[in-house]
Amino acid sequence: MNLKQMVGIEAATHVTDGMIVGLGTGSTAYYLVEEIGRRIAEEGLSITGVTTSKATEKQALGLNIPLKSIDEVPYVDITVDGADEISSDYQGIKGGGAALLFEKIVASNSKKNIWIVDESKMVETLGKFPLPIEVIPYGSQQLLKKFEEKGLNPKLRLTADNERLKTDSDNYIIDLHMETIPNNKVKQLASWLDTLTGVVEHGLFLDIVDTVIIGKGTSPETINVSR
Numbered sequence: 613m614n615l616k617q618m619v620g621i622e623a624a625t626h627v628t629d630g631m632i633v634g635l636g637t638g639s640t641a642y643y644l645v646e647e648i649g650r651r652i653a654e655e656g657l658s659i660t661g662v663t664t665s666k667a668t669e670k671q672a673l674g675l676n677i678p679l680k681s682i683d684e685v686p687y688v689d690i691t692v693d694g695a696d697e698i699s700s701d702y703q704g705i706k707g708g709g710a711a712l713l714f715e716k717i718v719a720s721n722s723k724k725n726i727w728i729v730d731e732s733k734m735v736e737t738l739g740k741f742p743l744p745i746e747v748i749p750y751g752s753q754q755l756l757k758k759f760e761e762k763g764l765n766p767k768l769r770l771t772a773d774n775e776r777l778k779t780d781s782d783n784y785i786i787d788l789h790m791e792t793i794p795n796n797k798v799k800q801l802a803s804w805l806d807t808l809t810g811v812v813e814h815g816l817f818l819d820i821v822d823t824v825i826i827g828k829g830t831s832p833e834t835i836n837v838s839r
């Protein structure tokens with residue numbers, strides 16, 4: 613079993629009958645969704661899923677997981693999602709799979725958030741992984757210029773075919789290649805990004821995660837984050 617599968621299956625043990633479950637996006641969350649599908653089919657688990665991307669929606673429908681949109685549920689009991697980086701103070705970068713907008717909407721309406729990662733995602737400071745910013749196409753060149761002027765090394769994300777990548781909401785992603793974001797500067801950066809017109813959402817997920825499940829060696833490590 614690989615580390616991503618290990619943490620996906622472990623996270624599924626936090627899911628019980630009757631829950632409304634946020635289903636994350638990416639190659640790690642994939643295994644969580646598979647395991648929930650298996651438990652529905654084999655054990656009669658009864659849950660409602662809320663997906664965070666079109667890709668996860670397609671996977672969940674294929675597994676006969678009952679789904680509702682975030683607007684059809686009063687709240688989400690628990691959301692399980694991957695992450696691109698988690699700092700030593702448990703702040704995160706997400707959006708490597710371009711699903712940050714729906715992921716943040718679902719996460720911020722969840723009573724509990726679990727992140728599942730292999731140990732390579734655990735870092736001292738964020739920023740080695742480029743920080744994804746979802747922007748409206750109109751005015752995106754101006755935002756690129758603004759980020760450039762600030763020395764944030766922005767790059768418009770392209771597809772494998774060299775087209776501008778479009779998110780599930782038809783926006784663009786600008787990745788900021790900053791190399792490092794000191795832990796004591798992360799909130800300041802997030803607040804500044806929040807002020808920019810044309811920025812729909814950014815990949816800094818701050819004070820959101822409650823539990824981190826890390827895949828390492830032969831068994832996962834679970835860390836409950838106290839804030």
Ligand SMILES: O=C(CO)[C@H](O)[C@H](O)COP(=O)(O)O
Binds near residue numbers: 638693706709
């Ligand atoms: O934020 C995400 C998608 O927008 C993913 O959760 C993140 O990129 C981690 O993905 P993976 O598990 O494939 O490494």
